[in-house]
Amino acid sequence: GPKVLQIPSHQIIDMGQMVTLNCDPVSNHLYFYWYKQILGQQMEFLVNFYNGKVMEKSKLFKDQFSVERPDGSYFTLKIQPTALEDSAVYFCASSLLGTGVGNTLYFGEGSRLIVV
Amino acid sequence: GDSVTQTEGLVTLTEGLPVMLNCTYQTIYSNPFLFWYVHYLNESPRLLLKSSTDNKRTEHQGFHATLHKSSSSFHLQKSSAQLSDSALYYCALSGGSGNKLIFGTGTLLSVKP
Numbered sequence: 001g002p003k004v005l006q007i008p009s010h011q012i013i014d015m016g017q018m019v020t021l022n023c024d025p026v027s028n029h030l031y032f033y034w035y036k037q038i039l040g041q042q043m044e045f046l047v048n049f050y051n052g053k054v055m056e057k058s059k060l061f062k063d064q065f066s067v068e069r070p071d072g073s074y075f076t077l078k079i080q081p082t083a084l085e086d087s088a089v090y091f092c093a094s095s096l097l098g099t100g101v102g103n104t105l106y107f108g109e110g111s112r113l114i115v116v
Numbered sequence: 117g118d119s120v121t122q123t124e125g126l127v128t129l130t131e132g133l134p135v136m137l138n139c140t141y142q143t144i145y146s147n148p149f150l151f152w153y154v155h156y157l158n159e160s161p162r163l164l165l166k167s168s169t170d171n172k173r174t175e176h177q178g179f180h181a182t183l184h185k186s187s188s189s190f191h192l193q194k195s196s197a198q199l200s201d202s203a204l205y206y207c208a209l210s211g212g213s214g215n216k217l218i219f220g221t222g223t224l225l226s227v228k229p
Binding site: 004031033035042043045050098099100102104106108110 | 149
């Protein structure tokens with residue numbers, strides 16, 4: 001089936017440093033998402049992105065977070081500066097159309113971020 | 117706001133027994149979509165089945181679920197568990213609050229020989 005690729009699969013970073021998580025979504029998809037999962041907890045919505053713009057973000061999407069997809073390349077999540085509470089697995093997802101019309105989200109395998 | 121409740125964190129079953137994983141939801145939207153995702157270790161979460169039709173059974177890969185709007189439920193069932201069904205199962209909701217899925221906390225299904 002359609003694949004979403006995430007790079008890196010895991011990263012350890014010092015608190016205060018910047019990290020960029022990269023996502024290669026399904027090629028013809030139009031909607032992109034980031035979810036955050038702290039160990040043992042549920043996947044929580046961070047942000048969605050369509051037509052070059054953030055459509056919606058949750059309260060977990062702090063000011064230190066940003067997303068972009070320059071010229072149809074990787075969809076990226078940047079955290080600058082990182083904090084200890086940013087340690088989690090970040091899942092990227094994409095969908096052809098919005099979930100409001102029942103479209104399926106396709107997920108990557110996640111990027112495990114450890115902030116020390 | 118929208119929410120999804122999965123009451124069982126862990127379900128342990130013997131192979132061959134029936135599976136039922138509970139999912140209830142809350143939304144003010146009258147036409148929500150409900151999804152079940154399965155997440156195997158070291159893989160991506162992937163869609164198992166979905167529905168927006170009230171009282172209609174949806175089936176895929178031996179699993180089935182029926183959306184009941186009267187009770188706000190979308191329980192996942194299978195008649196006979198297999199060892200390969202051991203995984204984390206998430207119920208998710210797309211309500212009226214924009215284009216995103218709201219996930220439950222997940223149920224870890226462990227099937228033993």
